Amino acid sequence: MAHPTQSGFQDAASPLMEELLHFHDHTLMVILMISTLVLYTIITMTLAKLTDMLVLDSQEIEVIWTILPAIVLTFIALPSLRILYLMDEVSDPHLTIKATGHQWYWSYEYSDYENLEFDAYMIPTQDLTPGQFRLLEADHRMVIPVESPIRALVSAEDVLHSWAHPRPGIKVDAIPGRLNQTTFMASHPGVFFGQCSEICGANHSFMPIAIEAVPLPHFENWTSLMIEDA
C-alpha cells in the first residue's frame, strides 16, 4: 500500500509492473538530465556579462540539437514499445476471475469449476481492527494463487467503475455490457490493495479491492472453505 508522503511507485508485485518501474526510472533519468542541462544553460546565459550582438544563426548547432534529441527519443521509444507489446502478449491463463463493479462494492466470480461468488465491501473505519488499513481493507479478499497467470474479466452492473491496483500494475475500466480482459501474475505472496478508479457516485472512494496472493494449496483450501460457507 502507499505510504504517507510517498513520491515513487509502490513495489512491483508482478513482472509487468517491474518492467514499467524500470522504464519509468530510465525515462525519468533522461528527463532529469535534459532538464539539468537546460537549466544550467539558461542560468549561465542569463548571468553572463558578455553579449554577442552579431550572432544571428548557426546551422551547425541547429543540426546538433535536432539530431541529438531524436537519438534520445529513440532510446525512450524502443523500451516503451517493447513494454507495450509485452503487455499484449498472449498468455495461457490458469484461472479466470470475473470482477464486477457495483455501486459501491466489487463482486467476484470464480466459475471455472464450481461456482464461487462473493461480494467485497469496504470495512468501515470504525470496524477496523488494529493493524488494518483505512479505506483499503475489504471484508472479502480476492484470493489468487501466486505465480500463476490469471485472467481477470472486468465488467460493471450499473455505472462505470475501474478495477485498479498499483502493485500488480493493473487498471481496467469496468463498463456495463462489456467484458474487459487483463492477464497478470503475482510474483510473490502478499496482499495488494487497489481502489476504484472511475467516478461512480457517492461512495466511489470507498469501494476498495484487496487481492491476496497465496501458495496454491492455500488457495485450494480457501476456495473449498468459501464454497462450503456459501
Place this chain on the structure above:
Amino acid sequence: MSETIQEKLNNYKTAPFDARFPNTNQTRNCYQNYVDYHRCNKALEAKGQDLTPCQWYMRVYKSLCPNSWVSRWDEQIENGSFAGKI
C-alpha cells in the same frame, strides 16, 4: 492434438486463448460460446447424437460470462425473447 472431447473436458483448466478474440474486449467471446452451446445442443439433439461435445462451450461460457448475464439470457431463452439466433 487428437484428444477426445472427454479428455479435453477432463483437462479443462479455464477458457483457453481464442484467436478469434485476441483483444481486450471479450464480450463477444462470452456471447459466442453461450450461443454456440445452445446451437450445438439444438443441432445434436435434432440428429439424436450425444450432447457431450457441447459441454465444452458450456465450460467456456461459464468461465467467461458474468453469472448475471447468463441468468438473464437463460430467462430470455425460456421466455422466447432471446435476441440471438439459436
